[in-house]
Structure formats: structure tokens, C-alpha cells
Amino acid sequence: MNQRYANSPQEVAKMNTEEIRNNFLIEDLMWHDKFSFTYSHYDRAIVGSVVPASKILELPNFDNLRSEYFLERRELGIINVGGPGEIVADDESFKINKLDAVYVGMGTKSITFKSVSQDDPAKLYLFSTPAHQSYPSALIKKEEAAPVNIGSKETANERSIYKYIYLQGKRSCQLVMGLTLLHPGSVWNTMPSHTHDRRMEAYFYFDLPSDQVVFHYMGQPQETRHLVVQNDQAILSPPWSIHSGCGTSNYGFIWAMAGENQDYADMDPVLVKDLR
Ligand SMILES: O=C[C@H](O)[C@@H](O)CC(=O)C(=O)O
Numbered sequence: 001m002n003q004r005y006a007n008s009p010q011e012v013a014k015m016n017t018e019e020i021r022n023n024f025l026i027e028d029l030m031w032h033d034k035f036s037f038t039y040s041h042y043d044r045a046i047v048g049s050v051v052p053a054s055k056i057l058e059l060p061n062f063d064n065l066r067s068e069y070f071l072e073r074r075e076l077g078i079i080n081v082g083g084p085g086e087i088v089a090d091d092e093s094f095k096i097n098k099l100d101a102v103y104v105g106m107g108t109k110s111i112t113f114k115s116v117s118q119d120d121p122a123k124l125y126l127f128s129t130p131a132h133q134s135y136p137s138a139l140i141k142k143e144e145a146a147p148v149n150i151g152s153k154e155t156a157n158e159r160s161i162y163k164y165i166y167l168q169g170k171r172s173c174q175l176v177m178g179l180t181l182l183h184p185g186s187v188w189n190t191m192p193s194h195t196h197d198r199r200m201e202a203y204f205y206f207d208l209p210s211d212q213v214v215f216h217y218m219g220q221p222q223e224t225r226h227l228v229v230q231n232d233q234a235i236l237s238p239p240w241s242i243h244s245g246c247g248t249s250n251y252g253f254i255w256a257m258a259g260e261n262q263d264y265a266d267m268d269p270v271l272v273k274d275l276r
């Protein structure tokens with residue numbers, strides 16, 4: 001498992017491109033037939049993936065968790081950005097299509113992942129956070145998650161936000177997760193920007209054509225930096241940082257949060273004219 005320590009705003013303000021990428025960009029994702037995980041010290045969130053291309057894969061355990069099994073003291077959110085798949089969590093089985101989510105509760109000992117077809121494998125994005133009680137595992141279908149449409153064509157930020165795991169939806173201990181789809185012709189996500197000093201966040205960019213990129217913006221609102229992100233890569237957003245992106249085409253991204261509260265609307269907005 002990769003590990004990322006937490007950085008202060010003062011430290012980040014002095015970083016060059018390579019240092020910013022080494023601390024906040026996660027490129028180690030979506031390998032065929034293997035898991036990859038990055039442990040962040042921001043709220044101890046784990047970002048990972050698995051693509052069960054040719055076989056059934058079982059969630060492993062890791063030394064650095066010092067637990068009997070991965071979800072002994074954790075919960076897990078999963079969103080599929082590939083072909084149809086199946087997840088078995090102890091005795092429960094969930095058929096997970098593209099852009100469906102599965103929540104797996106604390107205490108689940110065995111979790112296996114497989115694809116329906118080798119030619120179109122499931123691509124499963126994983127986000128896990130510490131938990132203190134067991135909520136039931138569940139499938140949340142994309143069709144059930146009524147999207148909120150925001151932004152406009154004029155400002156190139158027309159997009160649909162699908163919330164899956166959150167206070168008014170599938171309940172969890174602290175994990176909050178969903179995804180956002182940019183409409184064709186729109187390129188800006190999360191603009192106007194916001195921070196939420198009470199929660200860290202991770203963004204995973206997907207369905208971005210392989211010859212296109214997203215310029216992801218981070219940093220304190222008056223001290224911004226950027227990272228150039230490719231398809232199937234993720235970024236870690238410190239609680240004090242904005243997290244916005246501008247693509248060279250439209251795209252989708254999975255957002256996932258952990259921290260002090262689960263109130264999706266708890267954001268401190270930043271006026272566009274106040275950014276530096
Ligand atoms: O705290 C919430 C997250 O940053 C995202 O849900 C924002 C988002 O998807 C968007 O504006 O497009």
C-alpha cells in the first residue's frame with residue numbers, strides 16, 4: 001500500500017510541480033487483475049482500485065492497518081466505471097453496473113470482486129475510511145440517485161451531481177461518496193470553488209479521452225496551484241484546499257469525503273474573483 005503523509009498549506013505553497021504531484025496525485029490505479037491502494041493521513045482515507053479482468057479477486061489485508069482484516073475497523077465505498085461486475089460481501093451478492101455504487105459495512109470479513117465479461121471488465125474505484133459501527137452493506141444504483149443539475153453552458157460548467165452515500169441517502173459512519181458528470185461542451189468542475197476544512201476529499205477522474213487532460217486546481221483559495229491529471233487518476237484534496245478542475249474535454253469524476261461531518265452542503269464557497 002502506498003502512503004501519503006499530510007502537508008501543511010505553508011509547505012505546499014513552496015512545492016514545485018514534481019513535489020505537488022508526488023504528494024497529491026495518485027497514478028497507481030486501475031491495473032488489470034490487481035488491487036492498488038494509497039493510504040492518506042488526511043482523515044486516514046484509503047483510495048484504491050481493482051480491475052478483476054481474468055479472475056475473481058479477494059480484498060487482501062495490509063500490515064499497516066494492524067487489523068485482523070481490512071474492514072475490521074473500516075467501511076468501504078465502491079463505484080464501477082467499467083463493464084458489469086459482481087461483488088460478494090460475506091453472504092451478500094451485488095450486481096454492479098457502470099456508475100452503480102456498493103457500500104460495504106464495518107465487520108465484513110470477505111469481499112470478492114469479479115467481472116461479468118473478460119472483454120469488458122469491471123473497473124472498481126475504492127474509498128475506505130475508519131468506522132465505529134456497522135451499517136448494512138447495500139447496492140445503490142445510478143438510476144436511484146436523482147442527479148442535481150448545476151452550472152450553465154455560458155460558464156462551461158454544466159454538470160449533473162449524483163449522490164450515493166450521504167446523510168439523506170445510504171447511511172455510513174463518515175464516508176460520503178458520489179460522482180459528477182460534465183455535460184458535453186462543459187469543462188469546469190466545482191467552479192465556483194469551495195473548501196470544507198472539516199473534511200478531506202479525493203477526486204478520481206474517469207471517462208476522459210486518453211489524449212485529453214484535466215488541469216486540477218488545489219491550494220488555499222488565495223494561493224492556488226495546479227496538477228495536470230489524466231484519465232483514471234485521482235487527487236487528494238486537503239481539508240483546507242480548493243478542488244476544482246478544467247478539462248480539455250468533458251469527463252466524469254468520483255468525489256469521496258471523510259472527516260468531521262457528513263453534511264454535503266457544509267462548504268465554504270469562494271468567489272471566483274477572490275481566487276489567486
Ligand atoms: O464537496 C463536494 C464535492 O467537492 C463535489 O461534490 C463537488 C462537485 O461534484 C461539483 O461541483 O461538480
Ligand SMILES: [Zn+2]
Nearest residue numbers: 194196201243
Ligand atoms: Zn468539496
